[in-house]
Amino acid sequence: MTRRLALVGLGPGDPELVTAQAARVLNEVDFFLVADKTEQHPGTADLIAMRETICDRHVTGEWRIVHVPDPERDRADPADYGAAVRDWHEARAVAFEEALLEHPGDAAILVWGDPALYDSAIRLADRIVERGNADVAVEVIPGLSSVQLLAARHGLVLNTIGGPITITTGRRLLDDAAEGDNLVVMLDGSLTCRSLPDPSAWRIWWGANLGSSDEQLVSGRLDEVADEIEARRAQARAARGWVMDTYLLRRRVSGAQEA
Numbered sequence: 291m292t293r294r295l296a297l298v299g300l301g302p303g304d305p306e307l308v309t310a311q312a313a314r315v316l317n318e319v320d321f322f323l324v325a326d327k328t329e330q331h332p333g334t335a336d337l338i339a340m341r342e343t344i345c346d347r348h349v350t351g352e353w354r355i356v357h358v359p360d361p362e363r364d365r366a367d368p369a370d371y372g373a374a375v376r377d378w379h380e381a382r383a384v385a386f387e388e389a390l391l392e393h394p395g396d397a398a399i400l401v402w403g404d405p406a407l408y409d410s411a412i413r414l415a416d417r418i419v420e421r422g423n424a425d426v427a428v429e430v431i432p433g434l435s436s437v438q439l440l441a442a443r444h445g446l447v448l449n450t451i452g453g454p455i456t457i458t459t460g461r462r463l464l465d466d467a468a469e470g471d472n473l474v475v476m477l478d479g480s481l482t483c484r485s486l487p488d489p490s491a492w493r494i495w496w497g498a499n500l501g502s503s504d505e506q507l508v509s510g511r512l513d514e515v516a517d518e519i520e521a522r523r524a525q526a527r528a529a530r531g532w533v534m535d536t537y538l539l540r541r542r543v544s545g546a547q548e549a
Contacts, residue, residue: 294319294396295426297405297415299433302501303340305347307434313348315431320395323386326357333531340502341400356397358389371461379410383417390424397426402534404435408459408476436500436536437474443507444495446538448474463539471541481520483539489513493542498526498535506535511542 296315301307316322324341327334338357345353361381363374390397405411415428437457441448449455449472456470460478467473467486475483486492489512496519498506506522508515527533 292425292427293390293394295390295415295418295428296396296398296431297401297411297428298398298431299401299404299435300341300344301434302403302436302439303344303499304501305344307439307501308344308348309431309433312431312433315398316345316349316353317351318396319398321354321356321393321397323356323358323389323397323399325360325382327360329359330362331532333527336530337402337532344400355400356389356393358385361385379413379417382410382414383421386414387418387421387424390418390426401433404433405430406432407435407437407457436497436534437476439500440474440495440497440536440538443497443500443505444509444538446495448472448538450540467539471543473539474536475539476536478535478537481516481523483512483537484516486512489516491542493540494519494537495540496522496535496537498523498533499530500534500536502530504529512539 296319298312298315300312322345324338326338328338342355361378363378386399399411401409401411403409412430418424418426419428453472455472455474456466457474457476458466459476460480460482463473463475463478463482464485483492483494492512493510494512494515495509496507504526506526508519508522523533523535
């Protein structure tokens with residue numbers, strides 16, 4: 291019998307930002323699957339606690355979380371980065387598949403932000419289907435992304451008039467900034483923007499742990515606020531044991547309109 295596997299975008303963490311559709315699906319499935327990194331990274335236990343708070347808020351009956359140990363990924367910048375990520379995805383697919391086979395019923399994977407934006411849940415589910423051991427029908431429930439919340443917190447329009455926006459990572463930022471002038475940067479654990487050739491040429495809108503009670507916001511000319519961002523990053527990590535940040539970089543062009 292085919293089972294339901296819902297990939298539910300929970301938003302950045304604030305229970306008030308969970309969509310009505312996500313709340314409905316949380317009440318329809320039998321259990322929730324959560325990637326558990328606490329063995330390697332004890333500070334991430336707070337991320338599980340935040341999911342539990344969301345479930346308490348939105349699920350009307352009893353609910354159950356199945357913790358899936360999350361395989362460690364090779365983050366030492368391997369020569370073949372793509373292969374390292376694919377290996378990690380395969381290990382995750384096996385772990386989640388085992389959990390599905392062990393626990394009967396319909397399930398939801400609880401995903402931060404939106405499953406379609408820099409998250410591996412959709413690829414994970416596709417691989418589970420390809421492996422053929424767990425008979426599941428996958429559905430994706432969108433959620434509010436940290437990028438959207440960043441823009442809202444700073445009162446921003448993400449694009450300039452008639453202009454494009456590039457969503458990239460810290461790993462690719464220096465290359466993408468050479469060509470683009472309006473970039474959203476995610477997954478940047480090293481604050482790579484400090485290495486841009488001319489920090490004074492950029493304006494930044496930065497946020498960390500968005501949607502939590504300890505979120506941090508900074509904006510200004512990059513060369514003038516970079517040190518403050520570093521300090522606020524440290525505060526965010528100290529407050530919760532983890533930090534997830536994102537930022538918008540916009541090249542400062544005399545006379546350009548930002549809207």
